[in-house]
Amino acid sequence: MKSKTDEELIALINQKHRPALEELYDRYVKLVYSFSFKLTKGDREKTKEIVQQVFLRLWTTKRTYNPLQGKFANWILTITRNIAIDIIRKEQKQPGMVQLELNEWWQMEDRETEDVPQQVSRNLLKQQIQEAKQHLSEPQQRLINLLYWEGYSLSEIAKLEQKPLGTIKSRLHQTLKILRNYFSKETGGVPHGK
């Protein structure tokens, strides 16, 4: 199991091979757990619920993972975020906007394999993100927080901020562009818009 690639493991999981699931768990649980822990603001019970749902999803998915679609870590994090936000929104009794399976896959499409996370370690990435975030204005930082980590939709944020949706949309665009520019500086130039 240890020598198998993520792709091979997912193929085995599709054939209901339990040890393959356990191996994937060993590889990715730390990432999924840490990420969920932040999303739930440190709620260990909810974190456990999310982790269970993520690996159940892996166990029951009929999709095969193809490395050309992108990094496995990104895929599992996308699943994790969608599940977490779904759970958070259900608790807030807000109608869910997240379409689970669909989003997880389309977000992975057309991705080049040689992306940043493969070149540097997670900790280095984290450092870079925090440095890049320092170049964001206060409203831009708030936007990323509400949107990415709190799971608010753009229109909800527009209401919270009492700004037109168009303003929030362009604020998001600006924010992503700034972050991209600083990421690429730190990593010696990720090609833009390849």
Place this chain on the structure above:
Amino acid sequence: MENKCENLSLYIIGELSVDERVQFEQHLITCNHCRIEVNSLKETWQMLSYDVEEMDVPESLKAEVMDFIFQENSTESLVQAKETENKGSSLTQAKTAENLATLEVQEGKLKKRSYLDGLMAFLGKQFSPLSTGITAVLVLGVIGLFWSNHQLKENIVVLEYKASSQTQIVRTFDLKGLNLAASASGSAYLLEEGRDTVLVIDLSKLPSTKDEEVYQVWLLKNGNRQSAGTLKPDPNGNGIMTSRLPKDLSFDDIGITLEPTPNNTQPQGQKVLGTS
């Protein structure tokens, strides 16, 4: 165009509806600017997930997660139980056999249930509420298409009928006046309208009729006469009559008599017009 470029950020974060997403993906084909931006901004969005403190995972979590997943599939855990039981050599054979029988019965029940559950789970997993909705819309669409296709076919049949039912003159007759209507004249037309045969008689300068008198049209074939109808001229002496004829009716000549009363089966009055 501008409007669609604005959707770039919503596309990146996955907040577009399916429709909007499809539209935006079509827009991507034609919009260089968006195409250049989309991949690197998606990557940026995904990198945000690494802004996380690494946590130590509780040791007990793995067992909990695996239990959670594999309890979903009770049949499987029963099979595992059975295997464990088989290995248990301390049990007497009778006891094992008994247990196995019970297990198999339970397993049978569970299998039945788990087929249903499996189907439901399969459907649930294969079809999100969204895709169920889309499927429903598609199915309705297909039914709609069949229906409109059916309607269209009917329309075509009607149109074909109409096209084939263009009126054609298949034969014309000159009618000459005789006797007391010597100055009268007229024409007869045999028309085909689709599958129908229609005789049109158009007469002029007819002497006016008195009381119950009518002009009656006879179709002649080998000396036999058959009535085709009657007409009364207007004050100017013009008279028109149309008559729908039986399909297989054939005749050689037309004769018109002035009858003292309408609806005679054989001519009683004088012949006043004819084809010959």
